[in-house]
Amino acid sequence: MSDNQRRILDMLAEGKITAEEAQKLLAAIGPGGDEPKSALPRNAKYLRVVIHPDPDAPKSEDVKRVNVRVPVALIRAGIKFTSLIPADASDQVNEALKEKGIDFDVRNLKPEDLEELLMAMHDLEVDIQNGKEKVHVYIE
Amino acid sequence: MNCPPLFLRLTISKTEGNGRFVLWLPVFIAWLILAAIFIALLPLILFIAVVAFFFGWARTVFLFIPLFCNLICNLHGLEINVEKKDSTLFLSFR
Numbered sequence: 601m602s603d604n605q606r607r608i609l610d611m612l613a614e615g616k617i618t619a620e621e622a623q624k625l626l627a628a629i630g631p632g633g634d635e636p637k638s639a640l641p642r643n644a645k646y647l648r649v650v651i652h653p654d655p656d657a658p659k660s661e662d663v664k665r666v667n668v669r670v671p672v673a674l675i676r677a678g679i680k681f682t683s684l685i686p687a688d689a690s691d692q693v694n695e696a697l698k699e700k701g702i703d704f705d706v707r708n709l710k711p712e713d714l715e716e717l718l719m720a721m722h723d724l725e726v727d728i729q730n731g732k733e734k735v736h737v738y739i740e
Numbered sequence: 741m742n743c744p745p746l747f748l749r750l751t752i753s754k755t756e757g758n759g760r761f762v763l764w765l766p767v768f769i770a771w772l773i774l775a776a777i778f779i780a781l782l783p784l785i786l787f788i789a790v791v792a793f794f795f796g797w798a799r800t801v802f803l804f805i806p807l808f809c810n811l812i813c814n815l816h817g818l819e820i821n822v823e824k825k826d827s828t829l830f831l832s833f834r
Contacts, residue, residue: 645817646817664822664823664824664825665821665822665823666821667819667821667823668819668820668821669819670818671815671817671818673742674814674815674817674818676814677810677811677813677814680807680810681808681810681811683803684803684804684807686797
């Protein structure tokens with residue numbers, strides 16, 4: 601088992617990622633996974649999130665397309681900013697996330713985890729289809 | 741550290757017709773005002789940090805400003821584009 605595979609499984613065990621995300625990440629690093637496919641290249645500057653209506657879904661009046669380009673540096677800065685969240689506020693944030701169905705501890709957010717995720721995401725595109733919209737997340 | 745964004749480009753356009761509204765907001769003025777406020781309040785911030793030290797909040801008080809500056813400086817390149825049926829909104833930090 602390679603280091604990358606072990607890290608992904610550790611993240612899964614710690615509850616940082618879901619089984620589905622772990623599966624996608626494992627698929628992205630390949631069956632061997634001995635060598636990292638690529639480090640985060642210097643030109644990978646942005647995280648792109650594109651939401652567009654599903655062409656197969658029934659047409660609705662409020663058709664919306666959203667295209668957001670977030671600088672990776674801004675995400676890094678945001679992660680560092682979360683270190684200032686007081687412990688009691690973190691609990692409230694966690695509870696609010698849980699109410700939304702996201703079982704995640706914001707105190708687990710660390711810049712090094714983000715680097716790993718971004719490195720994996722460079723070779724990975726996430727497509728989510730919920731019947732109404734398609735969400736496409738990728739690094740560019 | 742990156743240069744903070746100087747302008748916020750806001751574009752609102754209508755899908756039908758040729759209604760297009762482009763606004764370049766000079767956000768660097770806001771950064772200058774914030775910097776001036778920070779310098780003016782520096783003695784107060786230092787006093788609060790000293791008081792907060794006894795409650796274990798000094799780290800938060802001291803780190804807030806550099807981390808906030810870091811956040812602002814990295815806004816450069818952020819783009820949000822929302823297309824609705826009849827209109828489009830585009831926000832971009834330049």
